[in-house]
Amino acid sequence: MVEVTPLLVKAAWVTIDISVRAIVFGFLVASALVFFRSVKFTPVRWFSRAYVSVVRGTPYFVQLLLIFYGGPTIGLDLDPFTCGVVVGAFNIGAYMSEAIRGAIESVDKGQSEASRSLGLGRLATMVNVVLPQAAGLMIRSIGVLAIVLIKNSSLVSIISVVELTYQAQRLIGSTYKPLEIFAVSALMYIVIIYAVMGIVELAYRRTTRFNAL
Amino acid sequence: MSTNRQTETPMVEITDVHKRFGNLEVLKGINLTVPLGKIISIIGPSGSGKSTLLRSVNHLEVIDSGTITLDGVAVNRPDIKGLAFERHINHIRQNMGMVFQHFNLFPHLSTLDNVTLAPRKLKKMDKKIARELGMELLDRVGLADKADVFPAWLSGGQKQRVAIARALAMQPKVMLFDEATSALDPELVEEVNQVMQSLAKDHMTMLIVTHEMGFARDVSSWAMFMDGGVVVEENTPDKLFTAPDQERTQNFLRKHLGSNL
Numbered sequence: 023m024v025e026v027t028p029l030l031v032k033a034a035w036v037t038i039d040i041s042v043r044a045i046v047f048g049f050l051v052a053s054a055l056v057f058f059r060s061v062k063f064t065p066v067r068w069f070s071r072a073y074v075s076v077v078r079g080t081p082y083f084v085q086l087l088l089i090f091y092g093g094p095t096i097g098l099d100l101d102p103f104t105c106g107v108v109v110g111a112f113n114i115g116a117y118m119s120e121a122i123r124g125a126i127e128s129v130d131k132g133q134s135e136a137s138r139s140l141g142l143g144r145l146a147t148m149v150n151v152v153l154p155q156a157a158g159l160m161i162r163s164i165g166v167l168a169i170v171l172i173k174n175s176s177l178v179s180i181i182s183v184v185e186l187t188y189q190a191q192r193l194i195g196s197t198y199k200p201l202e203i204f205a206v207s208a209l210m211y212i213v214i215i216y217a218v219m220g221i222v223e224l225a226y227r228r229t230t231r232f233n234a235l
Numbered sequence: 236m237s238t239n240r241q242t243e244t245p246m247v248e249i250t251d252v253h254k255r256f257g258n259l260e261v262l263k264g265i266n267l268t269v270p271l272g273k274i275i276s277i278i279g280p281s282g283s284g285k286s287t288l289l290r291s292v293n294h295l296e297v298i299d300s301g302t303i304t305l306d307g308v309a310v311n312r313p314d315i316k317g318l319a320f321e322r323h324i325n326h327i328r329q330n331m332g333m334v335f336q337h338f339n340l341f342p343h344l345s346t347l348d349n350v351t352l353a354p355r356k357l358k359k360m361d362k363k364i365a366r367e368l369g370m371e372l373l374d375r376v377g378l379a380d381k382a383d384v385f386p387a388w389l390s391g392g393q394k395q396r397v398a399i400a401r402a403l404a405m406q407p408k409v410m411l412f413d414e415a416t417s418a419l420d421p422e423l424v425e426e427v428n429q430v431m432q433s434l435a436k437d438h439m440t441m442l443i444v445t446h447e448m449g450f451a452r453d454v455s456s457w458a459m460f461m462d463g464g465v466v467v468e469e470n471t472p473d474k475l476f477t478a479p480d481q482e483r484t485q486n487f488l489r490k491h492l493g494s495n496l
Contacts, residue, residue, distance in 0.1 A: 132337055136341070136401075140404075141326065141405060144321065154343045
């Protein structure tokens, strides 16, 4: 067990790497989708809604297989790691866009009215008044989505990315100790996810520190 | 209106304003002039259209027809659209201070930052100068000692006083009060009234929508009673509150003065 642990730790870093990249790019995808929803030109709004529906309506696993195996047919030839990041980002982006939009819409309308009544424009109101308050409202839902994504990252083993789950399977092939190895890898997932929960909680407190107790 | 009122400089002029929400016409041809340095109070039952009228002046509601001008400049400009209108309305709004029933302070900013947000962002005011201005305004509403706390730590009356300071920060030509004391506990109304009274002493032009009949009578130079989207009656506060001509006004005042005075 001792000799395989470093290999699992190394693979856990791949899990973290692929997930963090997917979350960061996913946030950009989500921001774009939220922006598209507010555009006056109807087809753009329609695209944003359709995109979210398609992603929510299909399993992540199928999305992964579709892009990895189907992509090359239309000239989209990605290496496994990049494919994992891209599919992860576009997947979490759809869910995150709903979380962000919901948070923005939950900010009291009186807040933007007060800001506009002072003469601040739409953008200045969004940046200075609405988003700082929406941040606290969206951060926990984004945290939950991030956790789901980290766990789903075990699925990229199917396209042969050597992340935690795939490495565990490989090591079992040579050591025949499925209980120990899967238990250790499960423990590693727990450590990663608790770390994420801690970061989310800190960020939540930071963004809502203005509220009374 | 009496002739001497017409010789005064109009700061806000509302002419034949109509507004409907779907099938419901909430403003049915309102005319009103707020002269420079004067205080006009609008009273009336809920749903009379008085808040909608006030919000229309700030363009938070878009009127269907008629005109509203601020210091001679039209607020509504159906002829300009998009970014050009955005620039126009932002400029107009900088000259009006609006105070809301529910304060609408920015909870994520300290009281000082609430007050200085607009001058910092719109006048690109230096942080130090903005702080001086903010402290001066907070001092004016008696809350200089609360500069660095978040609004959540303030009482309702304190919140509204900060909101007034915030509305004053851009040195507006007129202040609009939309039921500024209606959401307050009775014992907190007085401190807000005092701040409004001090503005009156400084000859601030004000348009006030209120349920505080006593206050309206004391500070206003002109009072209007609205009901069902029309101005039922308007007069000097002395006459309107003590000897109204219209039966609807009499009934409304009987109900309110019974409990409020």
